[in-house]
Amino acid sequence: MTETSTQAPQPQADGARSLSFAEVHDLAARIIRNVESVISGKPDAVRMALTVVLAGGHLLLEDVPGVGKTMLARALGTTVGSRVNRIQFTPDLLPSDVTGVSVYDQVERRFQFSPGPIFANIVIGDEINRASPKTQSALLESMEERQVTVDGTTYPLSTPFTVVATQNPIEMEGTYALPEAQRDRFMVRISMGYPSAAAEVSMLTRRESANPLDTLGAVVSNDELVAMMDTVASVYVSPAVTHYAVEIARATRVHPDLRLGASPRSTLQLVRAARALAVIDGYEFVLPDHVDRLVVPVFGHRLVATSRALGHTGDSAALMSGLLEEIVAATPVPAIAPSPR
Template identity: 65%
Template structure:
């Protein structure tokens, strides 16, 4: 896809989302970055700040199949993946696909379900397939999970397992709106939901072309070396017990390619790596000296500070400032 068409399409998506989510451009851009990088997004924050609204606005702005899963303590894995049902007329089992069979899957309050149910998403998020009763079923392409969760200090929540967190390309927080945005919300949502006015601004074929364009962005060997150096540094940092996985390094580069494309470039800069290091890496790390602690039980701000420090201490390799 030509750069001007890519930028025009991405601008339409951002503008569409911002009719619902005002004053959160950084969160909106990261959500779109994850979608174009074929990753999964975790939105963590306190109730009522627009986590689900952002997920739904992103899904409605794209003409693709969308499903929503409301995670509850009694939700079962089969409620997500689907189940084989015996067909009396054919005298054989027939697979009934679950809500995971969609281009965009919204997982609302994912950490209110048990770890067993949360784990039902592991295969689908990593391998884009589901195995039920020994049979494997491919998922739609593109496939993105946008999940929301409340901080684990909230009543009735379970911490996401490390393997589950590591499948999310990025984690973001919404934060409270500023006074102007909150006043505008009071006026625009007095009688109806702004989601009702959102219609798709990008078709499925156009989205696929945008994803292909982001995937084709050039990342030099020096950029890859920079990403690896940051990941390696997290594994040897005295404040961390668990550093970034190789999957995290891969997803950091993929996300950086999408960010570069959104900035109108066909090559990755160190600034792309720097800008995405916190949302891509911080939720995967576990601090030292606290056995069994989950990242949700540790200050997110502190984890962000650790990642920021590591990035600032990692030298930028020569030759990483352009295509050369």
């Protein structure tokens, strides 16, 4: 089942105006305020979602049903003024339902490609782990290479391209575990959690008469979003901070309680996310603190604990969080100089 927005794609124009760090910081603050007008009491989740989009990554929202995962994804997509498609993952969803299919045109007497919902700027994969592993794997090429290959022909995807997927905890009925290779494609995994009492009361009050998404508008255009991402990519990362991120990743690969450590891809995504978080915080360079704050959401879903470590706790996520916090605390923090700009 797919849901396609009526908003047309807005390709990046040649010679689009570049943005300063201050401008990106201000636009990021506007985006956050706009999304928070719909998502009450979850500032960290909203901030992390925007971090992923600006870093050009993919976001995995994992939590129980009904806590606002899909609402956050839809609010973010609407706010950034891009083309948004939604895919409802179900057990009978086929790979071609995601990527598209070649259809024979009897008038032209040839096959023509009919694009699937993956052809959008922001793709919301709702309950991604309810689909079969074969269908889940259809996303691998698109998430890593920003392209889709169907019947031997490769089709490029839009710019920007971000998958915001939601999933229910694996112990819930009718779910399939995401393959390790696909989990590694997601830059960040976060959990929404239940709202506070005040936030829940506010939600009930505001939604008595209307859905806040109905009146939510875009605060930046697709061109501005691409320009923001270009500026984020130029954020300075000192050699000391780069070495710090690598040392944290290497520590996960030799930890006795971890069977699978952080991949080189995850180290790359950690630094990319740190650039985005730095700009959102108002910096032109990455601090070790930005790396520290991202280690758990970037590395946590990629690691695999040993059976011995899992035997001491029934909560894998809490175990990973604790191990990563120990690793970060044990890794010497470098002294860095400001950006040379």
